[in-house]
Amino acid sequence: MIALHTAIAIVMVVVLIIKVKVDPVISLVIACFYLGLASGVGFEETVKAITSGFGEIMAKVGLLIGFGVLIGSLLYATGAFRTMVRALLTAVAAKRLPYAMAVAMSTVFPSIYVDVQVVLAAPVARSTAPHLGGRGLPLMAGALGTGIFTGYVFVIPGLAAISIAGLLGIPLGTWLLFGIIIGPATALVTVTLLRLLLRTGYWKPERDEEPDQAMLEQEAQAAVDTDAQSSAPEERGPSLLLSMAPIVVPLLMIAFGAFAELFEFTNPFIDFLGNANVALFVGLLMAYVMARRIVGGDRTGEAMSEGFHTTGEILLITGVGGSLGAVIEATGLDQMLADLFSADAGAPVVVSILLAWFIAAVLHLAIGSVSVAAITAGGILAPVLGSIHVAPVAMGLAIASGALFALQVNSNFFWMFKALLGLSTQGALKTLTMVTTIASVVSLPMVLAVGLLA
Template sequence: MSLILILIGVIAFIVFTTTKLKLHPFLALIMSAFIAAFAYGLPSVTIAKTIAGGFGGILGYIGLVIVLGTIIGVILEKSGAAITMADSVINMLGNRFPILTMTIIGYIVSVPVFCDSGFVILNSLKESLAKRMETSSVAMSVALATGLYATHTFVPPTPGPIAAAGNLGLESNLGLVIGVGVFVAAVAALAGTLWASRFKDVEPDGEAHDDETAHISWTELKAAYGVLPTARQAFAPIFVPIFLICLGSIAKFPSAPIGTGNVYDVLVFLGQPLTALLIGLFLAMGLLKSENKIEEFSERISQGILAAAPILLITGAGGAFGAVLKATPLGEYLGTTLSALGVGIFMPFIVAAALKSAQGSSTVALVTTSALVAPMLTQLGLDSEMGRVLTVMAIGAGAMTVSHANDSFFWVVSQFSRMSVGLAYRAQTMATLVQGITAITLVYILSLILL
């Protein structure tokens, strides 16, 4: 029982320091690793080595993947590729299903672009479509937000799911995580669409956001980017790496569908996330617009590194925290206890949802929970390859439950959509609750079929 009390105390420390004291999650997690190490009685001479090893271990492979994915996202955002993606979806679906169209746009754009940035970029499109199709901008806002949120929490190369996969030992099989994540995210996005439809007759009740992008039209925004990339140029840097990663995973299936010869070696090499994203980065170079492309490319790399730095620190600190927990008897004890209670796949969901609701960051919830449950997978019956993948999905479902006032995304959505806090809670926060419950229900059903 004392093992559980220590764990509860450490988690409470993380929540308190990040919410009340506004301490950066990186420092909160590192301090928690030291506190847990001393509380569980690890030998003092090994504590620093264990923490450093956990920090470096997770970043040794996943770190480069996160950096490359973030740089690609910055290039896509700055070049107007996200605008092209949105236009491509509209041209394909037409004007018949405005709410669904908005969800699909968000679902696609949030794979390479952070959901906060994606919402700001697409805000004028959402407003113009709402006027043109005579649909409530509140419903369109929720549809866009939930579409963005779905892939943000489930589909690599978004940093949160990548970090969770790395903590659970799936860094070499991201293709399977992507495949399952795309499906789970699609169902979660559809749930968000259905919830958004409830507000199709509700008008905004808050004050307009004073940011200049809130008042610019979609046509003016497109013009501000100059010549936009073609659909092929816009989609290639993200979908080619995903395709290669999935091919590499298929090649490594036990049944050896592609054989074991030269083709196998090439596909496995190209399908490694680091290689695939490096190819995506070279494809993204075609989106650069200035005359001095080398200088612009260097600037985008610098911006990407700056954006990735906090995520890398949090991911590494989560790995350090997880390494300490793995060195204690907590995993075996807690896993056995939870197995007896029949909690199974719901345990990662509950922990992630508690952390997300308490401190607001989906990425922190994904990283911390994956580090926490990694030592318990065997006892929870989730130690197979698919079990680990479904654990990532369960954590992702928890990491979206729920977005409210302590989440920056909540304020981006509410302010740019002219929603009061009360309406935002009813529309956006409840939408993320519906998404999370729908996703974990689907993950549970998948666990019954696949495990």
């Protein structure tokens, strides 16, 4: 009966979000109450599990998410993102631009929230597409989509990556060692496969491209900004080195701490420097000082306020994901799931990873949000990690891989992507939905390799 009530709770979340249009936070809390009370946990223990689960995950990732969002908001305000994109366009030949775009989006820009990334980068994708021939637009659109979401789920400080790592208790340094390889590698392979697919007559411009008013306005504004920057070079934003520093320095600090632990030359000071909270705070300080110098105190304050607004929503969803995991643990389902994951003694690692991938993929198909699917899957699977013989990082990466699967029409991002790239609904399905599906499948063998070797 506990398994049945858990299934009902998950379906309840999906139905409330999709059909009734209830906010994910409220939907998850309702599911927590249903599961706790229907499974016999009791009133007091259900509330205790919800609050303790929320508090535990906030202790792990609350500051990390807040610092990451604020860094992204400040980089946006200072024009650092535009500086990095401009440098990319200058440094890379047109034929290689889709690959460069995908890698850059998946490694350098994950601290910037996905909605901001697509708003700022879509005009770049459209303006460079003609240099790639008749299939340039779908190729650049696909590169943009796969880069944004492989970075979001695999690469620190992508918010989905941080959330999954926190829910499963995976050190960010450990995650970084694997994610920084799997994310860009997945993006590169996905773009290559899309390029091959586009050679088959897959793309029909007359049906798949549909310039709309939102896209035209975006391009017009980009042209105005370009003209203004040409006549006023002093307003072009920070230098490339300065723009990248708030992202690169924290990643180097976290990576240094992870390697120090791996090769056993760590000490308390190195542990301090490699601590993810300390590293991201250093990045935030760098971004804050840069913003104060470039755009002034008032605009910096506005950027911080915008970041705080975004942070609150993400923290609530992540925290309630932790609550769901705590309620599942209180029901005793964790042991039942552990038995399921270890049922096949001949291939426990493969079966466990495939199940984790499948759960996240189904949740994403149903809910339409990569982050909510990843957090919900993390909350479901976190209680069983101690009972199965699979490295937690492999399970986390499996959730990330599954949560990528087939981003489509029930996602708000899908419609934003469609409008800003000037695509029809069919064109958006052929680019964004296709590349996220390919990326999810392509990354799975890499995750399996991590599970078998870790």
